[in-house]
Amino acid sequence: MSxxxxxxxxxxxxxxxxxxSFTELGLIPPLLARLAELEYQLxxxxxxxxxxxxxAGRDLIAGANTGSGKTATFALPxxxxxxxxxGAKKSLSSKNSKGNYVTELILVPTRELAKQIADSIKSYAAxxxxxxxxxxxxxxxxxxxxxxxxxxxxxxxxxxxGRLLDLISSNAIKLDKVKTLVLDEADRMLSLGFTDELSAxxxxxxxxxxxxxxxxxxxxxxxxxxxxxxTQELLNNPIEIQVQSSDASTLVQRVFTVNKGxxxxxLAHLIKQHQWRQVLIFVNAKNHxxxxxxxxxxxxxxxEVFHGDKGxxxxxxxxxxxxxxxxxVLIATDIAARGLDIEKLPVVINFNLPRSPSDYMHRIxxxxxxxxxxxxxxxxxxxDYHHFKVIEKKNKIRLEREQVLGFEADEVSSDSILAVGKPxxxxxxxxxxxxxxxxxxNADIWLRSSKSE
Ligand code: AMP
Numbered sequence: 001m002s003x004x005x006x007x008x009x010x011x012x013x014x015x016x017x018x019x020x021s022f023t024e025l026g027l028i029p030p031l032l033a034r035l036a037e038l039e040y041q042l043x044x045x046x047x048x049x050x051x052x053x054x055x056a057g058r059d060l061i062a063g064a065n066t067g068s069g070k071t072a073t074f075a076l077p078x079x080x081x082x083x084x085x086x087g088a089k090k091s092l093s094s095k096n097s098k099g100n101y102v103t104e105l106i107l108v109p110t111r112e113l114a115k116q117i118a119d120s121i122k123s124y125a126a127x128x129x130x131x132x133x134x135x136x137x138x139x140x141x142x143x144x145x146x147x148x149x150x151x152x153x154x155x156x157x158x159x160x161x162g163r164l165l166d167l168i169s170s171n172a173i174k175l176d177k178v179k180t181l182v183l184d185e186a187d188r189m190l191s192l193g194f195t196d197e198l199s200a201x202x203x204x205x206x207x208x209x210x211x212x213x214x215x216x217x218x219x220x221x222x223x224x225x226x227x228x229x230x231t232q233e234l235l236n237n238p239i240e241i242q243v244q245s246s247d248a249s250t251l252v253q254r255v256f257t258v259n260k261g262x263x264x265x266x267l268a269h270l271i272k273q274h275q276w277r278q279v280l281i282f283v284n285a286k287n288h289x290x291x292x293x294x295x296x297x298x299x300x301x302x303x304e305v306f307h308g309d310k311g312x313x314x315x316x317x318x319x320x321x322x323x324x325x326x327x328x329v330l331i332a333t334d335i336a337a338r339g340l341d342i343e344k345l346p347v348v349i350n351f352n353l354p355r356s357p358s359d360y361m362h363r364i365x366x367x368x369x370x371x372x373x374x375x376x377x378x379x380x381x382x383x384d385y386h387h388f389k390v391i392e393k394k395n396k397i398r399l400e401r402e403q404v405l406g407f408e409a410d411e412v413s414s415d416s417i418l419a420v421g422k423p424x425x426x427x428x429x430x431x432x433x434x435x436x437x438x439x440x441x442n443a444d445i446w447l448r449s450s451k452s453e
Contacts, residue, residue: 025051028080030127038123044069046243051077059238060217061186061231067341067365068243070219074182075121078104081180082132082155100150101174102157106182107189107201110335111138111160111312112319117184118158132156139163140312147172161189161197168204175204178214183234185338186218187358190227202234221365222358251368253376255388255399257409260381263351264292266407267379268299271329276347278322281331282363284352289331292351296329303329306336337362343372350378353387357394381409 022035022043043051046064053060054077064070082104108114118136125132134156137146143166150157150172157164157173167173183189189198206214216235223231231238258266271279281303283289289305296303304318304327321327323342330336331351337359348367354360360378368374380388380401392398403409 020048026055027051027076028083030083031076031080031124034124034126037126040072044073046070046241047073047076049241049243050239053239053241054078054215054217055080057215059215059235061223061235061238061240062217062219062243063223063241064219064221064243067368070184071117071120072124074106074184074217074219075117075124078156078180078182079121079125079128079132083128086131099153099174099177100172101153101177102155103177104156104180104182105175105178105205106156106158106184107161107164107198108158108184109160109188109194109338110340111140112315112335112340113184113338114138114158114160116341118156121156121158134158137163137167140315143167143170143172161194161201165197165200168201175201176206178205180215180217181205182217182219184219185362186220186231187222187224187227188220188338190230222361224358250372251364251374251376253364253378253397253399255378255380255401256404257385257401258379258381258404258407259409260383262407263379263381264295264299266404267349267351268296268301269404269407270349270377271296271301277328278325278342278345279329279347279349280322280336280342280345280366281329281349281351282337282354283331283333284355286333288352289333292331296331301329303331306330306332308333308335334359334363336366340366342366346373346375348374348376350376353378353380353384353391357391360391361395 020043022032022040025043025048027035042048046062046068050060050062050073054074062070062073064073106117108117114136115138118134121134125134133154135146135149135154136158137150138160139162143163146163146167147170150167153173159167164173168175188194213236216238218231218235218238256266267281270276281292283292286307286309289307293303293305304321306315306318306322310318318327318330319340322330334354337354345367348364350360350363354363364374364376367376378388
């Protein structure tokens with residue numbers, strides 16, 4: 001397998017370094033008109049590099065930071081190809097029937113992402129006079145409505161794997177004519193949790209190597225090694241595009257050491273002190289969401305929760321409320337970590353560290369999107385020190401440990417302190433445990449993130 005690697009240097013959208021225009025990428029007038037309306041002035045680096053290859057029919061592995069404009073990178077070429085094909089069919093007077101087939105399939109891990117992508121595609125297709133049909137299907141809502149929507153087939157289907165398999169078994173849709181398969185958040189789609197469902201779906205699609213082969217596009221912010229091996233089975237001579245974030249990243253990451261048992265107090269203090277009006281807090285378990293919301297409520301902060309045990313209508317209500325700014329504090333599990341585009345979300349907080357280092361990148365990527373300034377905070381107590389080091393190593397970052405004024409963390413074991421590069425403490429029992437006041441941080445620490453606002 002030969003892989004061409006292209007490296008770019010920035011993810012800042014509004015100041016894209018490439019001078020190439022959307023017209024030069026070869027996009028057609030109805031798309032160009034829509035992009036102008038959406039005030040997309042220049043392609044983002046991933047768009048500039050990937051769109052010509054996707055239009056040329058190449059398979060693609062795209063590693064780009066979340067918020068870098070990935071949706072348009074696959075959506076615009078898909079729409080263009082469909083529009084041109086449909087135009088060609090009409091000129092040959094052939095019947096434009098879709099049967100109950102789909103030709104462009106986008107698989108995603110979460111319901112909210114499915115809806116978000118379908119909405120973006122419909123928006124990009126605004127000047128196609130309704131000629132392209134896009135449907136989103138996902139669990140948690142009635143399958144009947146989705147079956148009705150799929151009647152007569154669809155051009156583009158955005159789906160979560162489980163619900164798609166259900167709809168296939170009810171004969172609501174067939175995958176035999178899939179021409180393009182997009183795996184968004186591909187590392188998640190190729191991970192253990194989805195393996196069975198994904199293999200079942202792949203078995204129903206045309207093979208990657210038959211003459212009229214399927215084009216496959218993989219998008220993700222992170223590609224762990226075990227996933228890279230699987231991609232070889234899925235893709236045919238792909239082009240690989242890796243857009244790396246540079247120091248010019250608009251997302252500021254910070255990590256605060258706190259005493260065990262003081263995380264909630266520190267969190268409440270920070271929210272109040274900085275009067276954050278839109279903050280997304282990640283915890284590791286569904287019931288932690290409710291617990292933390294209760295504890296914050298006792299400290300005068302109203303928070304809502306977002307996790308997989310909530311019904312779909314509740315999930316939608318909460319997400320819409322948060323996006324609109326009506327809900328100021330949202331506590332969520334990792335179902336909110338991927339792909340969600342919350343415009344100008346200023347602050348993301350890891351109350352618990354994610355188990356997987358790549359989930360750290362997905363979580364913090366909810367902020368600092370599309371070139372906006374963002375802040376990602378992690379609160380770590382001494383039990384988290386080692387795991388945070390692993391997260392830093394895997395993600396090739398190194399953050400200075402900071403403390404919050406009035407909540408300075410006690411020195412703990414020498415191991416932990418060594419693990420974060422601090423001076424070695426005296427051995428246990430060699431003296432009274434000291435509450436060491438380090439160079440504490442005050443309101444000025446936020447300047448780095450607020451200066452450029
Ligand atoms: P995505 O990474 O696809 O979730 O996109 C993140 C955000 O960037 C979305 O709000 C898009 O509407 C926006 N966006 C995508 N491409 C561009 C562009 N070329 N110029 C400006 N904004 C864009």
